[in-house]
Every structure is written in C-alpha cells, then in structure tokens.
Amino acid sequence: MNSIDKPTPSTTTPTIVVREAAAPRPRWQVLLIRPETVTLVLLVVATIVASRLSPFFADLGFILESSTYYIEFAIVALVLTLVIISGEIDLSPAAQMALSACLFGTAFKAGLPMPVAIGVSLLAGLVMGAFNGFLVTVLRLPSIIVTIGTLILFRGLAQVLAGDKSIGGFPSWFVGIDYRMVGIVPVPVVVFVAASVLLGLFLGITIYGRQIYQIGTSEIAAIHAGIRVRRIKMGLFIASGLVSSIAGLMVASRLGSVRYDLASGAELTMVLIVMLGGTYIFGGRGSILGTFLAAWLLVIIATGMTVANIAINAQLTVMGLLLIVSIIMTNAIYARSQR
Amino acid sequence: MTELKPLVSARGISKSFGGVEVLRNVDLDLMPGEVHALLGENGAGKSTFAKILAGVHRPTRGTIELGGKAVEIGSPIGAQRLGITLIHQEPISFPDLSVAENLVIGQVGGKPLGRVRWAELAKEARRLMGLLNVPIDVTVPMRGLSIADQQMVEIARALASDSRLIIMDEPTAALTPKEVETLFTIVRRLREEGRTIIFISHRLEEVRAICDRVTIFRDGDKIETAETASLTDADIIRRMIGRPVADYLHRGVGHVGAVALSVRGLTLPGRFENISFDVRKGEIVGLGGLVGAGRTDVARAIFGVAPAASGTIEIDGKPAEIREPTDAIARGVAFVSEDRAIAGIFRSLSVETNITAAVPERIAPKGIIRRAVEKALAKESVEKLRIRLATVRQPIGELSGGNQQKAILARWLLAEPDILILDEPTRGIDIGVKAEFYDRIGELAAAGRAILLISSELPELLALSDRILVMSEGKLTADIPRAEASQETIMHAAVPRSGRHTVSGAAA
Ligand SMILES: Nc1ncnc2c1ncn2[C@@H]1O[C@H](COP(=O)(O)OP(=O)(O)OP(=O)(O)O)[C@@H](O)[C@H]1O
Numbered sequence: 001m002n003s004i005d006k007p008t009p010s011t012t013t014p015t016i017v018v019r020e021a022a023a024p025r026p027r028w029q030v031l032l033i034r035p036e037t038v039t040l041v042l043l044v045v046a047t048i049v050a051s052r053l054s055p056f057f058a059d060l061g062f063i064l065e066s067s068t069y070y071i072e073f074a075i076v077a078l079v080l081t082l083v084i085i086s087g088e089i090d091l092s093p094a095a096q097m098a099l100s101a102c103l104f105g106t107a108f109k110a111g112l113p114m115p116v117a118i119g120v121s122l123l124a125g126l127v128m129g130a131f132n133g134f135l136v137t138v139l140r141l142p143s144i145i146v147t148i149g150t151l152i153l154f155r156g157l158a159q160v161l162a163g164d165k166s167i168g169g170f171p172s173w174f175v176g177i178d179y180r181m182v183g184i185v186p187v188p189v190v191v192f193v194a195a196s197v198l199l200g201l202f203l204g205i206t207i208y209g210r211q212i213y214q215i216g217t218s219e220i221a222a223i224h225a226g227i228r229v230r231r232i233k234m235g236l237f238i239a240s241g242l243v244s245s246i247a248g249l250m251v252a253s254r255l256g257s258v259r260y261d262l263a264s265g266a267e268l269t270m271v272l273i274v275m276l277g278g279t280y281i282f283g284g285r286g287s288i289l290g291t292f293l294a295a296w297l298l299v300i301i302a303t304g305m306t307v308a309n310i311a312i313n314a315q316l317t318v319m320g321l322l323l324i325v326s327i328i329m330t331n332a333i334y335a336r337s338q339r
Numbered sequence: 340m341t342e343l344k345p346l347v348s349a350r351g352i353s354k355s356f357g358g359v360e361v362l363r364n365v366d367l368d369l370m371p372g373e374v375h376a377l378l379g380e381n382g383a384g385k386s387t388f389a390k391i392l393a394g395v396h397r398p399t400r401g402t403i404e405l406g407g408k409a410v411e412i413g414s415p416i417g418a419q420r421l422g423i424t425l426i427h428q429e430p431i432s433f434p435d436l437s438v439a440e441n442l443v444i445g446q447v448g449g450k451p452l453g454r455v456r457w458a459e460l461a462k463e464a465r466r467l468m469g470l471l472n473v474p475i476d477v478t479v480p481m482r483g484l485s486i487a488d489q490q491m492v493e494i495a496r497a498l499a500s501d502s503r504l505i506i507m508d509e510p511t512a513a514l515t516p517k518e519v520e521t522l523f524t525i526v527r528r529l530r531e532e533g534r535t536i537i538f539i540s541h542r543l544e545e546v547r548a549i550c551d552r553v554t555i556f557r558d559g560d561k562i563e564t565a566e567t568a569s570l571t572d573a574d575i576i577r578r579m580i581g582r583p584v585a586d587y588l589h590r591g592v593g594h595v596g597a598v599a600l601s602v603r604g605l606t607l608p609g610r611f612e613n614i615s616f617d618v619r620k621g622e623i624v625g626l627g628g629l630v631g632a633g634r635t636d637v638a639r640a641i642f643g644v645a646p647a648a649s650g651t652i653e654i655d656g657k658p659a660e661i662r663e664p665t666d667a668i669a670r671g672v673a674f675v676s677e678d679r680a681i682a683g684i685f686r687s688l689s690v691e692t693n694i695t696a697a698v699p700e701r702i703a704p705k706g707i708i709r710r711a712v713e714k715a716l717a718k719e720s721v722e723k724l725r726i727r728l729a730t731v732r733q734p735i736g737e738l739s740g741g742n743q744q745k746a747i748l749a750r751w752l753l754a755e756p757d758i759l760i761l762d763e764p765t766r767g768i769d770i771g772v773k774a775e776f777y778d779r780i781g782e783l784a785a786a787g788r789a790i791l792l793i794s795s796e797l798p799e800l801l802a803l804s805d806r807i808l809v810m811s812e813g814k815l816t817a818d819i820p821r822a823e824a825s826q827e828t829i830m831h832a833a834v835p836r837s838g839r840h841t842v843s844g845a846a847a
C-alpha cells in the first residue's frame with residue numbers, strides 16, 4: 001500500500017496535509033492479541049473439559065451455586081484490578097474482611113442493633129483503606145510492603161478482638177445470602193455482576209478510569225500532566241477497604257458466623273483472579289472484563305477439581321501454575337505490543 | 340576518500356512496523372574516517388535506520404556489509420561485538436545505578452563472574468567524563484540528572500566502547516553551544532583515528548560544522564547522499580521537506596501588560612539561589628545558560644515538581660502557594676518538561692489520550708469521556724503540528740522522537756495556559772515544524788499569555804524572546820533586553836566566573 005499511493009520522492013508539491021502513514025493493524029488482530037481473549041479461551045476450554053468430567057457442569061444452576069464460595073473474593077478482585085492498574089497493589093483485603101467482620105460480630109454481640117453493627121463494619125473498612133492510603137500516598141511507602149504489613153496487622157487485630165471463638169447468632173434475615181435468589185441467580189452473584197458492570201463503566205468511560213491508566217503507565221508523567229495522583233490512589237485504597245468490608249459481611253451472612261481466620265489466605269486468590277484476567281502487574285494495563293472472566297474461570301477450575309476429587313494440595317499446585325502461566329502470557333502479549 | 344573501501348555498505352534496507360513501511364530500499368555507504376549526517380523531517384526514518392545498524396531492529400529486507408563482509412546484526416550486543424555503538428535519541432539508562440555503573444553497562448569483554456573493582460570503575464568513569472569536560476559526579480545515581488547530562492553520559496559510554504562506527508542520534512538536542520563544541524572536538528579526534536561517525540541532528544549549522552557528507556531521508560526514502568559543502572541550506576531543506584521554509588521573523592515586542600508571574604528570592608540549596616524575576620502578560624522571556632546552570636530546576640520549582648526551599652511566587656499579583664503541579668495548573672501555569680520520555684509521554688497509551696491528558700474538563704465535562712470530542716481535539720492538534728502517525732489510537736511510544744515532542748506540545752497548547760513555561764520545547768523537532776511552533780508561541784504571547792522559554796539553542800532564544808535572562812551556576816547573571824541580546828552577550832553571562840556580581844532582583 002505504501003509504494004502505490006505515496007508521492008514519489010522527487011515531488012516538490014507542498015505536503016501540508018497529515019500523512020496517514022498507512023492503515024493501522026487490522027482490527028481483528030488487535031482484538032485477538034489481548035490478554036482478555038486468552039482468559040476467554042481458557043474459560044471455554046475449562047468449561048468443555050469440566051463438562052466432560054461431570055454432567056453437573058452442563059447445569060448453569062450448579063455452577064452458579066458453587067460460585068458463591070469464590071464470588072466474595074471476586075468482588076474484591078474487581079476493585080483490586082483498579083488498584084493494580086494504577087501501579088499499586090493491596091494485599092490486605094482478606095485481612096480487612098476478617099477484621100471488619102469481627103468488628104461487626106463484636107458490635108452485634110455487644111448488643112448494638114444490626115444496622116449499627118453493619119455501619120461499624122463499613123466504617124472499619126473505610127478507615128483501614130484510608131490507613132493503607134495514608135501510608136502509601138502521604139508517607140510515600142511502597143504499597144507492597146505497606147499492605148503486607150497491614151495484612152498481618154489487621155489479621156492480628158481480628159484475633160485479639162475475637163479470640164479463637166466464632167461469633168454467631170445473627171438474626172435470620174441476615175444469614176444465608178447465598179441461598180437468596182434472583183431467579184436462579186444467588187444474590188452474591190447478582191452483586192458481582194452489577195459491580196462488574198459499574199466498575200467496568202467507571203474504568204472504561206469516565207475520566208477517572210482514564211487517569212487510573214495514566215497513573216499506572218507513568219506516575220511521573222501523570223504528575224506533570226496535573227493529574228491528582230495522590231487523591232486518586234487514596235480513593236482506590238479506600239474503595240478497596242470498603243469493598244472488603246462488604247465482602248466480609250457477605251461471608252458472615254453465608255457462614256452465619258465470623259472468626260478471626262475468615263477468608264484467610266484469600267489475598268492470593270484475589271491476586272490470582274486479577275492476574276488471570278490479564279491485568280499487568282506493573283500497572284497501566286488491564287480490564288474489568290478480564291477480571292470478570294477470570295473469576296468464572298477460577299470457579300470452573302476449582303469446582304471442577306473438587307468434583308473430580310482432586311486433593312486440596314494438588315488444587316493449590318494447579319492454581320500456582322495457573323498464576324505463573326497467566327503472568328507469562330500477559331507479559332508476552334504486552335511485550336509484543338511494546339516494540 | 341574515494342580510494343578507501345566503505346566500512347559499512349547497506350543495500351536495499353527496508354523496514355515495516357505492523358504493515359507500515361517506514362524505510363524503503365535504502366542504500367548507503369559509510370567511509371572510514373568520515374562524519375556522516377542523516378537529515379530528514381520528524382518520522383523520516385533516521386532513528387529507524389540507526390537502530391537497524393545497531394541491532395535494535397532487524398530490517399524487513401536488505402543486507403549490510405561491514406568491512407566487506409556480509410553481517411547479521413541480531414542484537415545490540417551483537418552490534419557492540421562488531422564495533423557498532425548507538426547513542427540513543429532518548430537516553431536510556433538504569434536510573435538507580437550510579438553514573439559510573441551506567442558507563443560500563445553493555446560493555447563486552449568483562450568476565451561474567453569477575454569481581455567489580457569499584458575504585459577502578461570510578462576512576463575510569465572520571466577519566467571518561469573528564470574527556471567530555473563535564474563536571475558530573477560519577478557516584479551519584481542517574482536519576483535526577485538533567486537530559487543534557489544524561490546525554491553526556493551516553494556519549495561517554497560510546498567513547499568507552501572503542502567502536503569502529505559510532506551513531507549519534509540527536510546528541511546535541513539538549514546541549515548548549517559550549518557542550519556542543521566539546522563534543523565536536525571529540526568527534527574530530529575520533530575521525531582522525533579513522534572511525535566512522537553517523538551524526539543525526541535537526542540543526543543545520545552543526546551539520547555544516549562537523550559533517551563531511553549528508554544523507555537526506557524523506558518519508559522513508561533516501562533522497563540523496565552528497566558532500567555537505569555541495570549543498571546549500573535551501574537545497575537541504577527543499578530535499579527534506581519538499582518546500583521552502585520561511586524564516587521566522589520576530590513579531591516585534593507587542594503589547595506587554597501587567598505582571599503575570601513574579602518570582603522573588605527563590606532558593607533551593609545546591610540548585611539555585613536567590614532567583615527573582617517577572618514575566619508580564621504578552622511577554623516572552625527567554626532563560627539562557629549553560630547545561631547545569633539550574634534553569635530546569637527553577638522551572639520545576641515554579642511548577643511545583645520540586646518546590647523551592649524559600650522565596651515567593653506571585654501569580655497575577657497574588658501570592659501563590661505551589662506545592663505540587665496541580666496547584667500550579669489550577670493557577671493557569673503549564674510546563675513542558677525537557678524530559679519527554681519520563682515526565683511527558685504515557686508510552687503505551689494512545690496518541691489521543693496523550694494529547695488530551697491535561698484537559699480532562701474539555702473531554703469529559705461531566706466526568707464521562709466524550710470520545711468524539713477527544714478525537715476531534717486530537718486530530719486538530721495532529722494536523723496543526725503535523726504530527727506524523729498511522730492513527731491517533733496508536734500508542735505514542737511508536738512515534739518518532741520529534742513527533743512525540745510535538746504531541747506533548749499539543750497537550751499544553753490545548754490547555755490554553757495563562758503562563759506557559761517551556762523547557763527545551765523544540766528538542767528534536769524538525770525545521771519545518773519549528774517555524775510553525777514559533778508562530779504559535781508568538782500568537783499566544785500576542786493573546787496576552789506570559790511565556791518563559793528555556794532553550795539551549797541560542798538562535799531560538801534570540802528569535803523568540805522579548806528579554807533574555809541568563810543563569811550561571813544557580814544564579815541569575817544577566818537580564819538582557821532584546822535590543823542588546825546577542826550570542827556573545829548571552830554566552831558572556833552564562834560562562835561561570837568566580838566573584839562576579841550577580842543581578843539580583845532582576846525584574847524589569
Ligand atoms: N516501534 C514502532 N512501531 C510502529 N511504528 C514505528 C515504530 N518505530 C518507529 N515507527 C515509525 O517509523 C517512522 C520513522 O520513525 P523514526 O523514529 O525513524 O523517525 P526519525 O527520522 O528518527 O524522526 P525524529 O526526527 O522525530 O526522531 C515514524 O513514522 C514512526 O511512527
């Protein structure tokens with residue numbers, strides 16, 4: 001296309017017009033070489049394999065039902081996606097879930113009315129998120145270290161607060177959120193889908209979403225462009241705390257009780273979901289769609305392995321491999337489009 | 340020279356990126372002991388050609404012979420082994436390593452597990468920097484060095500490599516005449532040693548001063564190779580651009596209004612001291628000085644990137660507390676940083692996103708991005724500054740250096756600031772677009788904006804400024820009205836001299 005429609009070198013006509021150097025890469029190619037596409041393909045493959053394994057998988061109801069165990073983490077992973085795109089990380093959400101849920105349980109046991117206890121839990125999430133945000137944006141400490149620290153701190157506080165016993169006895173309207181359905185869809189799944197749509201729109205079409213990408217791509221350039229980097233990061237950490245406390249309440253409702261070890265180890269599940277969805281660990285790239293698909297991928301794989309009677313240890317190994325493979329894929333794809 | 344065999348013969352070199360051909364069938368011979376200029380507009384393919392010789396890119400088609408033998412240059416290390424070194428247009432370095440460490444990175448020959456002898460390393464580094472006559476402490480990290488200093492480190496690294504072919508991609512873009520002269524002395528010495536130098540620059544006077552032959556590119560085609568002396572500037576420009584470029588004429592000092600920016604006693608220990616000046620509405624104030632004089636530091640302080648320790652800034656007569664860039668932007672200040680790679684572009688994001696980054700309220704008045712508005716703004720800028728690209732959705736990192744610079748300028752022109760601080764705004768921009776950019780700056784001033792222009796290019800300072808401030812070693816040393824400004828008066832004030840009186844409170 002270049003030698004035909006180009007003026008020959010000897011032309012001396014003024015070329016003031018913008019030269020569209022040539023057509024961009026074909027659209028299908030751009031679409032195909034995206035990490036989300038990889039996630040989607042994996043999801044399809046996993047579903048096919050799983051339905052060979054067990055006829056249960058042909059049943060949407062079964063998948064939805066078994067998803068409720070992971071969906072709380074998936075909801076947090078949506079916000080974590082934004083945090084990681086902005087170039088930071090938050091490893092403390094699982095501990096925040098535990099501490100805010102234990103605060104909720106303690107407040108309830110102390111005789112406070114349910115709405116107040118729920119309010120306490122949400123407030124706790126907000127404060128914990130703001131604390132992370134303060135350490136990262138004001139004291140300018142690296143978020144990976146900060147949130148490893150607060151992950152231990154929050155979990156420890158939960159244990160101090162609740163001891164080793166579980167707190168329960170919540171009113172029946174509060175318990176069993178995973179058994180309430182909208183049609184055939186459990187309420188937590190509805191929450192997840194709604195949150196995905198909202199956050200997807202937030203990231204995709206609002207200026208704040210755009211600025212999150214810009215910050216993650218180059219923080220220094222973002223500062224020079226007048227983007228309120230610290231304010232946005234603070235907001236993201238607070239959002240992470242808030243969503244963690246909501247997820248903590250959902251777990252409390254599902255289990256009917258809370259304990260200090262609620263959601264223990266789940267920070268890795270959350271990071272796994274975000275990474276599987278093709279979000280770039282160094283920031284600047286990623287999408288809510290990817291995280292959404294990855295959440296279902298995880299549900300299928302984990303449930304599939306359980307149905308196939310694979311031991312828990314082996315399941316962990318598979319998850320670990322999956323994480324590594326997804327990071328390699330994502331990196332390879334982004335490296336390709338880099339240069 | 341004709342009896343010599345060429346050191347490098349490139350034949351039929353073509354290169355495509357994702358289906359877009361950016362070099363077409365380029366033949367080029369480089370002689371031993373010659374300094375060869377590559378000229379062309381932004382995006383003509385100069386850096387791409389240089390990168391092919393240096394193993395960064397592989398040609399889509401074509402062959403390269405080195406010293407009569409066909410070679411495959413598969414990687415930068417491979418190129419290094421063959422004796423080819425490239426000084427990149429964007430200095431790339433390891434910002435957390437020291438200058439000395441950066442100097443030896445990429446050198447081949449060391450034993451993989453050999454001990455690092457730090458003392459020797461530092462000594463060698465000092466020797467290299469001594470050659471270049473630049474006072475850079477080799478033990479400090481690269482981070483925080485000015486672009487010019489980074490450029491000097493890159494040059495020193497190339498000198499350390501003992502290569503047969505040294506390619507310099509716009510090495511002088513951020514340098515002042517003094518550093519350029521030092522560089523030229525070195526280049527002449529290298530030429531005498533029989534080495535080949537490729538020199539890329541948009542400054543024709545430099546090409547005349549140092550280059551034996553020139554090769555002109557346009558739109559990926561090689562137009563001509565000729566002895567430098569056989570072409571006039573007009574010939575060169577016509578071959579590069581395909582049309583004559585009007586000389587920029589100073590618009591004449593227009594209506595100068597009230598003081599827009601007033602700086603008093605600004606001090607940041609170790610960087611600059613007691614800086615005081617005013618910039619009025621409708622005025623273009625130049626800020627000259629040698630590399631390292633502290634000009635960029637003053638600009639960064641005013642914009643809040645690295646605020647001063649003491650002193651005051653007033654905007655429109657009101658004291659302004661500027662702690663970070665958002666404060667400055669809220670007061671109508673814009674700043675084009677010299678460091679486009681780090682502080683300017685969002686490398687992997689689209690050109691349109693990059694251009695509209697500083698005007699969120701224009702593309703998203705209610706928080707929701709209006710794609711059509713964004714695209715229209717971006718396209719308008721692309722046309723105005725003739726940014727060369729495939730599509731505005733292309734990642735900006737794929738654009739040539741000069742075109743990236745144009746996109747950053749476009750970003751701040753869109754912001755319509757009241758006070759515009761430009762730090763080396765035309766670094767890497769070709770002659771054709773420069774004139775257009777000067778016109779835009781003139782228009783902005785005529786519309787009552789205040790402009791502070793930092794430039795290492797004296798002709799640019801002289802052409803645009805109504806008044807020129809000069810800094811030397813962190814202090815203001817002169818405030819020269821347009822009528823008295825000349826290369827001599829500026830350089831006189833710029834060269835450090837101990838015990839000279841400084842102009843304090845130099846406001847007009
Ligand atoms: N990695 C890449 N992907 C896609 N296109 C590219 C890439 N690198 C360069 N190009 C395109 O190749 C063309 C030539 O670029 P090149 O960097 O060689 O220009 P140049 O002559 O060095 O310009 P400048 O004077 O601005 O530095 C440009 O149109 C640029 O957009």
Ligand SMILES: [Mg+2]
Nearest residue numbers: 386428739740
């Ligand atoms: Mg270039």
